[in-house]
Amino acid sequence: MVNRGSDVRIGRDISLRAGATRRQFLTWSALVGALGFTPELARTSATAGAQSVITPDYPFRLGVASGDPLPDSVVLWTRLATDPFAPLGGMTPGVVPVQWQIAADEKFGRIAAQGIELATEFDGWSVHVDVRGLEPAREYFYRFLVGPHASPVGRTKTAPALGQPLSTLDFAWASCQKWEDGYFGAYQDLAASNLDVVFFLGDYIYEYAIKNEGARAGEPRTESAARETMVLADYRDRYALYKADENLAAAHASAPFVSTFDDHEVDNNWASQISQDNDDPREFLLRRADAFKAWWENTPVRANLKPVGPDMKVYRRFSFGDLVDFSVLDTRQYRSDQAHGDGEHAQDAETADPARTITGAAQEQWILDGFAAPSRWNFLAHQTVMSDLAQGQGNDRKVGMDPWSGYEASRHRILDGARDRGTKNVASIVGDIHRTIVSELRRDYQDQVSPLQGVEIATTSIASGKDGADIDKTGAAIADGSPHVKYGNARRGYLRSTLTPTEWRSEVRVLDAVSTPGKPVRTAMTVTVPEGRPEIQLG
Template sequence: MGQRDVNIGRDISLRGGATRRQFLTWSALVGALAFAPELNPATASAQSGTPSSYPFRLGVASGDPLPDSVVLWTRLATDPFAPAGGMTPGVVPVQWQIAADERFTRVTAQGVELATEFDGWSVHVDVRGLEPAREYFYRFLVGPHASAVGRTKTAPAAGRPLARLDFGWASCQKWEDGYFGAYADLAASNLDVVFFLGDYIYEYAVKDEGARAGRPRPESASRETMQLSDYRDRYAMYKADENLAAAHASAPFVSAFDDHEVDNNWASQISQDDDDPVLFLNRRADAFKAWWENTPVRANLKPQGPDMKVYRRLSFGDLVDFSVLDTRQYRSDQANGDKEHAQNAETADPSRTITGPEQEKWILDGFASPSKWNFLAHQTVISDLAQGLDGDRKVGMDPWSGYEASRHRILDGARERGTTNVASIVGDIHRTIVSELRRDYQDQASPVVGVEIATTSIASGKDGADVDTTGAAIANGSPHVKYGNARRGYLRSTLTPGEWRSEVRVLDAVSTPGASVRTATTVTVPDGRPEIQLG
């Protein structure tokens, strides 16, 4: 494919109430600067030293791969720990390039986007016209400065035979709890795609203690995130981590949010502390805006105030569909005061939902896909994780165990449609849990519908242990759980038509940088049989 120049500036007229005259002025600016000497690739080089004006300190990323498209992302900041990332109000032209080789001798497409303060100086480029199942390299240029080079990959053509997909998933990266060493391992894994399943940031005030005591942080880190500037600062603080940046530059990410991107255990319009719903929706709008600004997703996911439709489906050839869910925005309030509790009439109430009716129908429709495997990629466990038996049996109210009717409808729907390879990949619980998917966990005769693997956290929960007190209690109270580990880490998988094989990658410590990563166990699920094979 020959070099292609793309005219950018698609959404400028919608930003901050811009007038048509402003749009035309900015369009002229783009045209004038697209090939100006200071934006010429020949004059820009990767930064061996980083002067104070270097704007790419938050790294680069790509995401949501399609057969002909991928999103390229960056956000300008000269100082991640300063208000507004050290940027001054205005408009910054940002040139982007995507190439078939890492040295950019075969540029496939290029163009210019305008980074503005209205969008936190973030750039989202939806590059179209790419070839399916193809590895590409990309970078951004501002003046004499070049970003790091990112690697990305498009999805295979829909329905085309695919022999193998290498993917990973991660969640829960509380900055102050430890270093993100798992991401260095992920970055070296040459994956086709990575799923991030929630809790990218934590909203709590960051105490100057623990693994990163004394490390630089924004002034706003001393308080809970409540408004747009706070959330933007928090993302900048996290993205300044070199291992996280390396992971984003290594492969396209498919991203979802959970609770901590807004407020712990929020549900629809209800905050953890039952704040005034109007005030909470204002906070949610700011949190969603910051999430979109800092995530490699398309413009059609951009929030409209406190609303943002992020559930979506990505297909990889004829091998697998991934349905990426939103289990926060449309859910009923947690039952039983959101405390560990026995399941009862409230958890079984068919009017309560974790997905909302529209998304639930969309999930069920996805089970009719002809793909070999059908994955739900989402926030928290479908399985019951009971920590006691008989009369002392209690489960969490925030996961699907507090929304039994939703679980019944989804898993019954999969069985009714004859969907044989149902899998659930999740995060949230700061431990690796491998379990059977059943509609009813108090009836061991209830058929196994699929397999669920929850990844542990990247850092949340500090160092952890192979087996901790909670893990032992879950093993005692949940016979459908076949493996557990409470170290930090992530999951790395190879999917083929014949099996789904996963490595549980863990670190013995995240409290010190540079800790080694090991495989705690492997999990294999054969085609057509929801069986868990360990070892």
């Protein structure tokens, strides 16, 4: 519950979110009062300037985050852990009152809203505060307080009002951060970029067992890191391992994130109720439920995204003034199984089957409905490439069965829908493939007269795939088999963009190595797309 000024209360829906009875709720309310969390305390802490002193019982070792910005609202997040690598994050079973504050200044002299939420074992001691009543297009600062402890201060920003003229949006997108493959140095650069919003497009964690080798050999880790994540406790531990990374924490504290998941938050290349190894669907759905619960606990999203068993509706849309709409997709939960058992294959009747889908019917219609929005730009923010990344030519031509190239009818329906509605400035931003790819968006990549309908930019990975190279064997094969691909780079990094009414300008930010910490980040290429025509300009 959002509270103005110093009116501090328990969040009104805590009993539902914590699975509590009314008796437990009343007990917790009494506990908050007994611990002295009162309006007077809120006023005192706001004016005294809380200090963050790191002691063994310091509970904010997983940092803070904000997300899903709206014109009047943003989500504030933290997860309490005194020892991220210990069972239960070092926390004692029970309930912890957490005070939160959001202010117009970094010193918290002008509190905009504050309140108290209860962190419970049921939700992994995570806190999601949906702050309402904020001003549009406004920068805010926030923090959490538990007893004498203050969290790091985070910066966030609300979206402009719907239809408000907007001259510039600075944003970034990232994906694929396999912890054992390297350091998250790209996030240090992202955190210093003063962004309006960051999109994370999947593979926040990896479910594989982590061997004590590679770039992070010998570093502290959770006990469960040595095995594949299968149950809720393991998934929670894996998020704790990742979130203990200082560069990732800095990125989260620097700007609001809009997040979705891909496959590795659950199981490699899963599709709907089908696991990679074709496990019993009933067993896999139990695993998916645990994975979804852990994702929600560790992501700055609203309570209405909280999963119900193995189901979680995460596709949603964000508008930034009159400039752009971002439709954030879920291409895992509702998809048909991969054609030809996954892998690489020639496109044929199976990949073109109109009964097959990567989005599901309801989400597909929702995407099409979004094309009617009056915004100047229309972005799809999702997991994997819509473009064909073909290797080989003629009878040797093959594409991936997991991306949209294995679901041709889905791509046709989406791009046909944009064309039929007269939607211009269609763009796709994705991750997944561990390389930067800049490509033309076309309905049919084997039809040389198929019209150009938009531009797609895939970001490389933060760390997955280890150091990489500017050009590798796979990249050369894609360039040879895919004339619509105009640029590629297999270094690690992320994409940073400035969007205006006249152009979309992106910087390919890369590091020469992630196996060693502290490597500088550089711009490998700048990509510009002018408004009104899907033309890729490099340089």
